[in-house]
Structure formats: structure tokens, C-alpha cells
Amino acid sequence: MAEAKVDRLYTDHGVSGTLASRPELDKALDRLDRGDTFVVWKLDRLGRNTKNVLEVIEDLIDRGVTFRSLTEQIDLSAGPMGKAMLTILAAFAELERATMIERTRAGLDAAKSQGRVGGRPSKVDAKKLATIKKLLASGEHSRAEIASMTGISQATLYRVISTL
Structure with a gap:
């Protein structure tokens, strides 16, 4: 971006390009004035779908803002041909x-059909689950005590209890 001579850099960390609300993108678009150039790294970072991307760019053009994508090398000054290429x-x-x-969905489905589960391994194995059930059934210990005795958090204990 330094090579593109960018004055201000806006980044929506941890926000998907498919989300309607992206605070930093919205802030960047709001700050643009006639004669500015709006630079994105890649076109797919600009909008959720083709229609959304085209709407954003049309708005930029209407406001007198030049658009530039570093990855795709889009030149909207080429008239209808540039816009066709953008589309x-x-x-x-x-x-x-x-x-x-x-x-991604196909991969997750294939993994699931082979018995693999996503996420990190559970802290509660079969032995620990049996201990939890026994302690709960005895009625002699509070849930905080059971969590402490089994080495898990109370939140994990409550999650386990909700599945029993």
C-alpha cells in the first residue's frame, strides 16, 4: 500500500467482506471528497457481491472519487470498457x-461423515464425565466444588450438564 501512495489506511480486522456493516470501510467511504482516489487491495474486499461492489463504485464515481484496485489493475477511465471489465x-x-x-462446506461434511469433529478437543473425556455424573447424583457437592474437583471451569460444567 505504501507504493500506492495511500494517505490513510482503513482495515476491518476480523470482519468478513460478506457482512453488510464494516465500520472501517464505512468510515473510509464517508471521508472521501471529490478528487480523492479510493484504493483497495483486492476487489472482493469491497463488497458482498457483484451488485454491492458496483453500487459502491457507482457512488464513488457520482461523488467524483477515482477508484483503484491494486490486484486487478482496474482502470475506470477507459469508459464503458473499464466498467465492463469491472463488472x-x-x-x-x-x-x-x-x-x-x-x-469448505463439502470438506466439513466429509470430515463429519468420517466421525471427525471440528474445534479443539473437549476437556471432558469419558472418565471425567462419569465422575461429574457421580458427583452430581450424590448431591453432596456444589457445582462450583464439582468444577474445581474435576479441573474444569464452571462454564464447562454447566455446558456438560446441559447435554445430560
């Missing part, structure tokens, strides 16, 4: 996102 690239970005989601 095609935005559609491909949407297709790429949809394909990635589809592959």
Missing part, C-alpha cells in the same frame, strides 16, 4: 467466494 471481475470475485464457501 466481469466483480462477478468472478463473487464466484470465487461462493466456490470457496462450497468447498
Whole structure:
């Protein structure tokens, strides 16, 4: 971005490009004035889908703001040809996102069908679960004591209890 001579850098950390509300993007768009150039690293970071990307860029053009994507090298000053290229690239970005989601879901489904579960391993194994059940059934200990005795947090204990 330094090579692109960017004055201000806005980044929505941990926010998906598919979300409608992205505070830093909104802030950047609000601060633009006529004659400014809005630079993005990649077109797919700009909007949720082709329609959304085109709406954002149309708004920029209407406000007299130049648009530049560093990855795709889009030149909107090329007239209708530039806009056609933008539309095609935005559609491909949407297709790429949809394909990635589809592959991720297929991978998760395949892993699930093989008995694998996502996430980190549970802190409560079969032996610990049996101990928890026994302590609960005895009625002699508070839940805080049971959590302490089994080496788990109270939140984990309550989660285990909710599945019993």
C-alpha cells in the first residue's frame, strides 16, 4: 500500500467482506471528497457481491472519487470498457467466494461423515464425565466444588450438564 501512495489506511480486522456493516470501510467511504482516489487491495474486499461492489463504485464515481484496485489493475477511465471489465471481475470475485464457501462446506461434511469433529478437543473425556455424573447424583457437592474437583471451569460444567 505504501507504493500506492495511500494517505490513510482503513482495515476491518476480523470482519468478513460478506457482512453488510464494516465500520472501517464505512468510515473510509464517508471521508472521501471529490478528487480523492479510493484504493483497495483486492476487489472482493469491497463488497458482498457483484451488485454491492458496483453500487459502491457507482457512488464513488457520482461523488467524483477515482477508484483503484491494486490486484486487478482496474482502470475506470477507459469508459464503458473499464466498467465492463469491472463488472466481469466483480462477478468472478463473487464466484470465487461462493466456490470457496462450497468447498469448505463439502470438506466439513466429509470430515463429519468420517466421525471427525471440528474445534479443539473437549476437556471432558469419558472418565471425567462419569465422575461429574457421580458427583452430581450424590448431591453432596456444589457445582462450583464439582468444577474445581474435576479441573474444569464452571462454564464447562454447566455446558456438560446441559447435554445430560
